[in-house]
Amino acid sequence: MSNIHITNPGDLGVLVVGAGVAGLTLARRLSQNGEKVTVFEKSPGVGGRLATRRGEGWIWDHGLVDIQPSDVPPETYLDWQSLGILENRKDQPQLSWICSEGMTQLPKKLEVGFEVIRNCKIDLVRVGPGGKVWMIRDEEGNWHHGNKLVLAIPAPQAELILDGSFPQQMISLKESLLRIKYRPTLTVLGLINRGRFPELKLKTDRIVEICIDNGEKGIRNSLGALTLHLTADYSRKNFDKPDKVVLTEIKNWVKKKMGAEITGMVVKRWRFSQVTHSLEEPFLAAKLTSPLFVIGDGFCGGGIKGALLSANSLADHLLNCSQTKESGRNHAKKNIYSACPK
Numbered sequence: 516m517s518n519i520h521i522t523n524p525g526d527l528g529v530l531v532v533g534a535g536v537a538g539l540t541l542a543r544r545l546s547q548n549g550e551k552v553t554v555f556e557k558s559p560g561v562g563g564r565l566a567t568r569r570g571e572g573w574i575w576d577h578g579l580v581d582i583q584p585s586d587v588p589p590e591t592y593l594d595w596q597s598l599g600i601l602e603n604r605k606d607q608p609q610l611s612w613i614c615s616e617g618m619t620q621l622p623k624k625l626e627v628g629f630e631v632i633r634n635c636k637i638d639l640v641r642v643g644p645g646g647k648v649w650m651i652r653d654e655e656g657n658w659h660h661g662n663k664l665v666l667a668i669p670a671p672q673a674e675l676i677l678d679g680s681f682p683q684q685m686i687s688l689k690e691s692l693l694r695i696k697y698r699p700t701l702t703v704l705g706l707i708n709r710g711r712f713p714e715l716k717l718k719t720d721r722i723v724e725i726c727i728d729n730g731e732k733g734i735r736n737s738l739g740a741l742t743l744h745l746t747a748d749y750s751r752k753n754f755d756k757p758d759k760v761v762l763t764e765i766k767n768w769v770k771k772k773m774g775a776e777i778t779g780m781v782v783k784r785w786r787f788s789q790v791t792h793s794l795e796e797p798f799l800a801a802k803l804t805s806p807l808f809v810i811g812d813g814f815c816g817g818g819i820k821g822a823l824l825s826a827n828s829l830a831d832h833l834l835n836c837s838q839t840k841e842s843g844r845n846h847a848k849k850n851i852y853s854a855c856p857k
């Protein structure tokens with residue numbers, strides 16, 4: 516690391532770790548306003564917990580099932596309308612949105628105007644020479660530099676990559692991250708051999724919380740492709756059990772509760788699926804010479820709404836800072852977003 520020379524740190528741009536809806540929303544807004552942004556994503560695809568699996572013509576959403584319009588802030592709503600890919604969910608009287616090719620269509624469409632480096636897991640964050648740049652290391656050992664760093668990943672994962680060698684500002688940021696809590700969700704995907712099943716929302720079932728037929732929801736050619744989200748309690752107790760234990764239980768459950776056979780089953784494990792305790796503020800900031808921020812659904816009440824409010828708040832803050840600089844004032848407004856917008 517000692518032989519790294521950075522001549523013009525101001526030109527390095529913004530590094531965003533995580534191409535979920537929060538990271539992409541932020542990257543999109545900043546790049547639309549002329550900022551250079553690079554996003555690093557550990558998976559082969561973008562979207563994070565907006566996740567879709569395909570197989571033999573069927574499509575399953577296995578993360579977030581749909582989007583409530585009330586969860587989408589006005590500036591994002593207008594942007595998404597212009598993409599023209601959100602459709603009304605077909606099996607629900609109250610309005611909610613899906614994409615007929617699966618929820619990952621939305622994040623894929625958001626990826627315009629900035630680079631996303633895929634299959635690139637960041638495992639370490641460091642303040643670079645002179646405290647003026649951020650350095651992030653990927654699993655291959657390559658270092659990437661930026662003059663601002665944004666972690667748009669679940670709080671426990673953010674906490675993990677911030678190692679111990681930071682000043683006081685970072686210690687309190689790490690303590691705040693530890694206050695954000697998530698629940699796990701086991702998701703089972705499979706095919707049923709008959710019938711048309713409306714969505715089951717099971718308030719009291721011990722095992723299954725939601726059971727959705729992706730075709731009924733409006734996904735193309737996917738009638739009979741079931742997604743089952745298992746309860747928080749069941750998911751916690753069985754998270755590390757072998758797939759076959761969970762699959763046997765779900766097979767019996769589908770037979771008993773739905774009178775159907777389920778085949779081609781797969782288990783997906785979300786260790787951090789939904790936030791159960793979020794922070795009041797819209798994002799966290801470590802105010803070093805070059806700033807570091809954390810955004811995502813750990814803020815503003817959690818869920819997709821929290822992730823979007825958090826990303827938009829930081830975008831407003833950063834764009835406001837750069838405008839203030841350009842207009843000749845020598846310091847940016849401080850903490851303009853100390854509370855989440857409603």
Ligand SMILES: Cc1cc2nc3c(=O)[nH]c(=O)nc-3n(C[C@H](O)[C@H](O)[C@H](O)COP(=O)(O)OP(=O)(O)OC[C@H]3O[C@@H](n4cnc5c(N)ncnc54)[C@H](O)[C@@H]3O)c2cc1C
Nearest residue numbers: 533535536537557563564578579636637788811812818819
């Ligand atoms: C089963 C399930 C059901 C849900 N139901 C609802 C619901 O009904 N209502 C609701 O509002 N929300 C729901 N959610 C939650 C919602 O999907 C999330 O709140 C939202 O998508 C979070 O977006 P994000 O961008 O903050 O995080 P993420 O989507 O988690 O994005 C983070 C990204 O960072 C990447 N990443 C992580 N670590 C690294 C690293 N070290 N280096 C590089 N990349 C990294 C990940 O691969 C991921 O792509 C549900 C989620 C799940 C899984």
